Amino acid sequence: MIFKASALAANLSCAAYAPACVEYQRPQYAEVSKSLCASSASESLLSELNELMLDCRLPGWDGYDAEAVSVDAYRAAERFIRSLPIGIPCPEIGADPDGCVSFEWRKSARRTVMVSVRTSNGLDYAALIGSAKFHGSEPFFGTVSETLQSLIRRVLAA
Amino acid sequence: MNKGPLAEVPVGDDERLARFVVEKRWLPKNGDGVNARALLPYSRVELSVTRHRDLSEIEITTAGEFVASERAAKENRQFELLGRADFQAHDARKEKLGANPDEPPHNHANIIGWPPEKSAQMAIAMELAARCNFVPAKQMSA
Numbered sequence: 058m059i060f061k062a063s064a065l066a067a068n069l070s071c072a073a074y075a076p077a078c079v080e081y082q083r084p085q086y087a088e089v090s091k092s093l094c095a096s097s098a099s100e101s102l103l104s105e106l107n108e109l110m111l112d113c114r115l116p117g118w119d120g121y122d123a124e125a126v127s128v129d130a131y132r133a134a135e136r137f138i139r140s141l142p143i144g145i146p147c148p149e150i151g152a153d154p155d156g157c158v159s160f161e162w163r164k165s166a167r168r169t170v171m172v173s174v175r176t177s178n179g180l181d182y183a184a185l186i187g188s189a190k191f192h193g194s195e196p197f198f199g200t201v202s203e204t205l206q207s208l209i210r211r212v213l214a215a
Numbered sequence: 216m217n218k219g220p221l222a223e224v225p226v227g228d229d230e231r232l233a234r235f236v237v238e239k240r241w242l243p244k245n246g247d248g249v250n251a252r253a254l255l256p257y258s259r260v261e262l263s264v265t266r267h268r269d270l271s272e273i274e275i276t277t278a279g280e281f282v283a284s285e286r287a288a289k290e291n292r293q294f295e296l297l298g299r300a301d302f303q304a305h306d307a308r309k310e311k312l313g314a315n316p317d318e319p320p321h322n323h324a325n326i327i328g329w330p331p332e333k334s335a336q337m338a339i340a341m342e343l344a345a346r347c348n349f350v351p352a353k354q355m356s357a
Contacts, residue, residue, distance in 0.1 A: 109240065117289045120237040120282035122258040151240030151250065154257035155333070166248050166345040171337055183251070183337035185345060192334035 098147040102138045105150045106131065106158065113152040124156030129176040133197075134158035137174045140199050145209055148172075157181075162209050170212045172205065184208050219321030221268060226314040226324055228305040231267040235279040236297045236349075237286050248349045249300040251340035260336075262326035264314075267301070270322055272356035275299070278322065279355065298351040306346045310339045 112118060113126040134150075137160065141148075148160035159173040170184035174197065182205060183192035195202055226232075234253055236242060241253040256262045265278045276296075283296040304314040313328045329336050 112238070112240075115289055118238060118286060119241075120235060120286040120294075121263050124258070149240070149244055149250075151252050152238070153252050154255050159252060161243070161250055163243055163245070163247070163250070169250075169341060171251055171341065173333065173337065181332075181334040181337060183334050183341055185338070185341040190338045190342065192332075192338040194332065194334050 099138055099141070102141075102147060102150060103135065106134055106138065109150060109152055109158065113156075118152070119154055121154065123152070123154040126152050126156050126158060127176065130156055130158050130174070133174045133176050133178075134160075136199060137172070137180075137197065137201075140197075140201050142201060142206065145201075145206065146213060162212055164213055168212050170208050180205070182208070184212055186212060218318040221266060221322055222316055222318040224268075224316060226266065226304045226316060227268075228303070228308065230304045230314075231301050232264040232304060232307075232314065232324060232326075233267060233275060233279070233299040233301050234262065234264050234347075235282040235299050237283045237294050239297060242297060242349070249298075249344050249347055251337055251344045253300055254340040254343045254347075255336055256326070256329045260327075260329045260331065262329075264324050264326060266316075266322040266324050268322065276352075276355045278320075279352075281320075296352045296355075298349055299355065300344070300347040300349050302343055302347045306343060310342060312339070 110126055110131050116125045117123060118125070146162065148162045151159055151161065153159050153173055157173045157175060159171055161169060161171045163169040167185055167187055171182065173181045175181065178197055179194060180197045181194045183190070191208060195204070236249060236253055241250055243250050254262060265275065267275060279296045279299055283294050287294045307314050307326050311328060312326050315325055315327055317323050317325045329339065
């Protein structure tokens with residue numbers, strides 16, 4: 058299904074982070090089939106991504122040596138948000154010190170999964186479930202893998 | 216900046232180490248400690264921490280405020296210290312990491328020995344975060 062993204066575009070004014078993303082032209086139409094893109098959760102996440110971009114647009118935003126979140130990292134994170142399937146709860150968003158944007162689904166400190174979105178079509182993920190650790194990397198071309206979906210559901214399961 | 220008296224003193228297993236937090240998204244929204252992002256190594260594959268050893272609470276807070284001021288200076292606006300994530304050196308060593316003094320600044324140390332893959336670093340940072348004691352700034356001595 059093709060969905061006109063004007064409502065999202067209105068919520069994602071590039072002016073909010075214009076100094077950092079002058080080259081980025083938002084597409085007018087977006088493929089949103091089977092994603093939660095049209096939901097308010099997705100809009101809220103995209104809005105949080107804009108805020109994050111503002112806060113982390115300069116190197117050293119962590120007080121240490123963090124890399125700035127680049128426009129490429131922003132685009133990759135946006136693509137990831139749009140690919141989140143319906144039924145997956147809204148994650149918390151943040152920036153990693155290497156400038157990648159990451160998403161965390163967390164029930165507690167020992168029941169958590171984090172996915173970091175690379176600028177180069179890849180995801181790094183790790184999970185802690187009790188004392189068991191899981192981690193890996195996979196390519197990302199707009200679809201969240203069954204492996205990751207299953208890990209997220211497992212972490213959030215009662 | 217000069218080296219301090221701990222520059223050559225190995226980090227003991229029971230020493231407490233602090234990672235200061237000035238970015239709000241490093242704290243989970245439910246107030247449950249600190250998340251793994253705060254403990255990921257960068258820009259070298261090392262995590263920069265402050266040793267509690269021989270420092271008063273006020274001196275530790277001052278070190279944290281310095282980290283916040285570094286961000287403020289870069290962005291030319293005010294940033295508050297949000298708190299510190301404390302863990303012991305043996306928490307890192309359990310994960311096959313090392314803790315080495317690295318001055319200046321005084322009491323600075325690096326957590327070293329991280330695996331090269333980011334996903335493996337994330338898994339270790341998660342474990343460290345789960346063992347951390349997060350002290351909010353309002354509970355730190357001013």
